Amino acid sequence: MVRKTLKTFIALAFIAAGMTSCIDDEEPMRAVPARDAEVRVAVRFVLPSSKAGDPGTGHDEFEADWGTIAFYFVYDNGQVLTQAMGREELAETNTFLVYEGNVTAYVATFPEGEEPVQAASADEVRNMATAASVNLPSNADERKRHLLSYFSGISGQTEVVKEEDKHIDVMLDRLVSKVDLQWDVQPGIDGGAFVSAQMSSITFVGYGLGHVFPSAATEPLGAATMQLATLDGNVSERNGRAYFYTFPGEGCGFRFDIAFDGAGDGAMQRSYAATFDDAIAGDAWHKVNLTVRGTSVNETSDPVPITLTPNQ
Helix, strand or coil: CCCCEEEEEEEEEEEEEECCCCCCCCCCCCCCCCCCCCEEEEEEEEEEECCCCCCCCCHHHCCCCCEEEEEEEEEEECCCEEEEEEHHCCCCCCCEEECEEEEEEEEEEECCCCCCCCCCCCHHHHCEECCCCCCCCCHHHHHHHCCCEEEECCCCCCECCCCCCCCCEEEECCCEEHHHHHHCHHHHHHHHCEEEEEEEEEEEEEEEEEEECCCCCCCCCCCEEEEEEEECCEEEEEEEEEEEEEEEEEECCCEEEEEECCCCEEEEEEEEEEEECCCCCCCCCCEEEEEEEECCCCCCCCCEHHHECCCC
């Protein structure tokens, strides 16, 4: 048997990058009162700090790459006013022509080429889902960029009154989380447990879709995990580092094979599944260190519970 020690920690570092919104006038999806009131909306993206200390290659989470931004003005009477624009139209301070009433702004970005979700009611806005996972790009890098393009935020409620200056601030958080795996099987060789060992076929399992406004959602999505990427960050046959992104949920983790020669035992290969016991949190960085050291499987539970189960 092969023993592995699995240690995890979560590193979170955010810095706001200032951006504000503008919007063109569009007809609402349903009959609404005359738009004779104004409100100014400022949008800012919350991004991880580039000083997070990740020695791995690539820092896609440091960017806000998206194609379209949508604004859903939800009134307390259930009315929804929807407007959208392309990335190139987003400017600094801008004024929205709306109508009077108590309004909450729901703002979300969508990947290039994906049309914003249309919603005719407050419940449809709150339970809005991203594009179905079956529509994700087949290429792993394109799929990663697609997942990283989703941001959303919800303002506090504002009473909009004609001829009064009203201002709404919305902070947009990225919806997906980074799961970062670093592995090393060399200690098993150095410790005399193996004559040789190597790790291969590392597949990341996660979610390809999620709620657009997870904090407001009242209905479960019922989504299932899927194989999102085959990780190829090998430094050598014995160690490496790679990461991918997932929407929050339970059952995220890795599937991988380890081939080894034990002293006098001959060559063997085992397949394993490393799965987070608890649901992955949204907009976080989950770091997983996996080390092969002996002849049995161990697990740790501080601070993020992990279960490592051999596939029979």
